[in-house]
Amino acid sequence: MAHQLAIESLTKNFQTAEGPVTAVDNVSFGIGGDDFFTMLGPSGCGKTTTLRMIAGLESITSGRVVFDGRDFTRVSAFQRGIGMVFQSYALFPHMTVFENAAYGLRVRQLGENEIKTRVQRSLDKLGLGGLAQRHPSDLSGGQQQRVSIARALVYEPTMLLLDEPLANLDAKLRVQMREEIRRIQKDLGIMTIYVTHDQEEAMSVSDRIGVFDRGRLRQFGAPSEVYADPRSLFVADFIGKANFLKVGIQAADRNSAKVAVRGYAPFAVARSVTLDSEESVEIPAGSDGLLLVRPEHLEIAAGVEGGLPCRVRRIQVLGSFIRYIVECDAATREVTVDARRAAPGVSEGSNANLGFAAEDALLFARKRP
Numbered sequence: 001m002a003h004q005l006a007i008e009s010l011t012k013n014f015q016t017a018e019g020p021v022t023a024v025d026n027v028s029f030g031i032g033g034d035d036f037f038t039m040l041g042p043s044g045c046g047k048t049t050t051l052r053m054i055a056g057l058e059s060i061t062s063g064r065v066v067f068d069g070r071d072f073t074r075v076s077a078f079q080r081g082i083g084m085v086f087q088s089y090a091l092f093p094h095m096t097v098f099e100n101a102a103y104g105l106r107v108r109q110l111g112e113n114e115i116k117t118r119v120q121r122s123l124d125k126l127g128l129g130g131l132a133q134r135h136p137s138d139l140s141g142g143q144q145q146r147v148s149i150a151r152a153l154v155y156e157p158t159m160l161l162l163d164e165p166l167a168n169l170d171a172k173l174r175v176q177m178r179e180e181i182r183r184i185q186k187d188l189g190i191m192t193i194y195v196t197h198d199q200e201e202a203m204s205v206s207d208r209i210g211v212f213d214r215g216r217l218r219q220f221g222a223p224s225e226v227y228a229d230p231r232s233l234f235v236a237d238f239i240g241k242a243n244f245l246k247v248g249i250q251a252a253d254r255n256s257a258k259v260a261v262r263g264y265a266p267f268a269v270a271r272s273v274t275l276d277s278e279e280s281v282e283i284p285a286g287s288d289g290l291l292l293v294r295p296e297h298l299e300i301a302a303g304v305e306g307g308l309p310c311r312v313r314r315i316q317v318l319g320s321f322i323r324y325i326v327e328c329d330a331a332t333r334e335v336t337v338d339a340r341r342a343a344p345g346v347s348e349g350s351n352a353n354l355g356f357a358a359e360d361a362l363l364f365a366r367k368r369p
């Protein structure tokens with residue numbers, strides 16, 4: 001039977017010198033089977049604390065962690081069947097790769113043959129079979145990271161938790177290793193919770209992501225869903241690049257809103273989100289809402305009629321696409337346009353026009369008092 005993990009209203013308060021801190025605030029979500037779930041969010045948003053409560057390394061203030069219908073609260077970390085990989089590899093420098101991977105099994109006093117079999121199997125899975133007798137100092141960063149994953153897998157865990165496992169690696173190796181982690185994870189069919197603050201990393205490897213902000217889970221879903229349909233300004237801004245246009249709302253009903261952007265004929269937008277009071281304050285005075293348009297949904301052209309007037313600040317040729325960074329009075333800040341091809345007559349310092357299709361825009365409206 002496929003495993004199920006349910007996180008129910010999980011909360012953690014810490015007592016600190018400055019008073020109580022709510023590190024994790026009423027977080028609930030569920031994953032199952034061989035899901036690759038990623039917790040994504042800025043520094044201090046509660047990712048590690050959530051992971052540690054799931055692992056049993058941190059006490060829970062309130063809420064529950066339920067695995068396969070069983071409340072984990074009274075199950076020790078040792079008995080949870082969890083393999084954990086930490087941000088720093090924390091390998092023992094004086095031990096060989098084999099002994100590093102075997103360490104936890106020795107502590108658990110498994111027989112020598114069992115240890116050999118399990119460690120060898122685990123090292124082979126990670127392509128480390130030939131390096132068993134080396135010491136960590138004689139390994140590359142990527143190889144050291146693999147040893148720390150092998151060390152978590154020797155327990156034959158039912159769940160794998162990885163806390164920023166790639167943080168110490170250079171950009172190219174990170175991309176390679178994240179694909180490898182996903183491959184191993186799918187090979188083993190092991191439920192995995194991964195922590196990162198790198199949104200591209202999260203989007204590329206995960207089946208589901210959870211976006212965290214100040215201890216709260218702001219949104220949970222497939223990467224494509226969270227990108228295309230963010231439910232808050234925070235998520236819209238944190239996942240991918242966001243352009244926000246200031247709009248006036250002329251009329252609104254259940255299914256659509258008629259909006260006006262300065263310099264553009266009023267048009268209807270079918271998709272909208274009503275902000276909570278906390279985020280409503282981010283709508284600039286004089287506007288009723290913000291329109292999210294992703295860079296790939298904007299078009300830029302010179303010498304055409306209509307469209308939003310803008311001034312081109314910078315053009316970056318990024319290989320498979322061209323990025324235009326422009327200034328536009330209707331936007332809250334610099335606007336990014338990603339185009340497949342160079343737009344004729346558009347150069348740095350020139351004036352141009354922006355256009356987009358209404359169906360690609362998502363309206364964030366202020367909560368009405």
Ligand SMILES: Nc1ncnc2c1ncn2[C@@H]1O[C@H](COP(=O)(O)OP(=O)(O)OP(=O)(O)O)[C@@H](O)[C@H]1O
Nearest residue numbers: 014016021023042043044045046047048049050197
């Ligand atoms: N042992 C502790 N005592 C007091 N406060 C703590 C403790 N551990 C974490 N915190 C606080 O809880 C909040 C969440 O911390 P946490 O380590 O979970 O964040 P994070 O999302 O993992 O951040 P990062 O990306 O920087 O690792 C922070 O405000 C942090 O200062």
Ligand SMILES: [Mg+2]
Nearest residue numbers: 047048049163
């Ligand atoms: Mg952390």
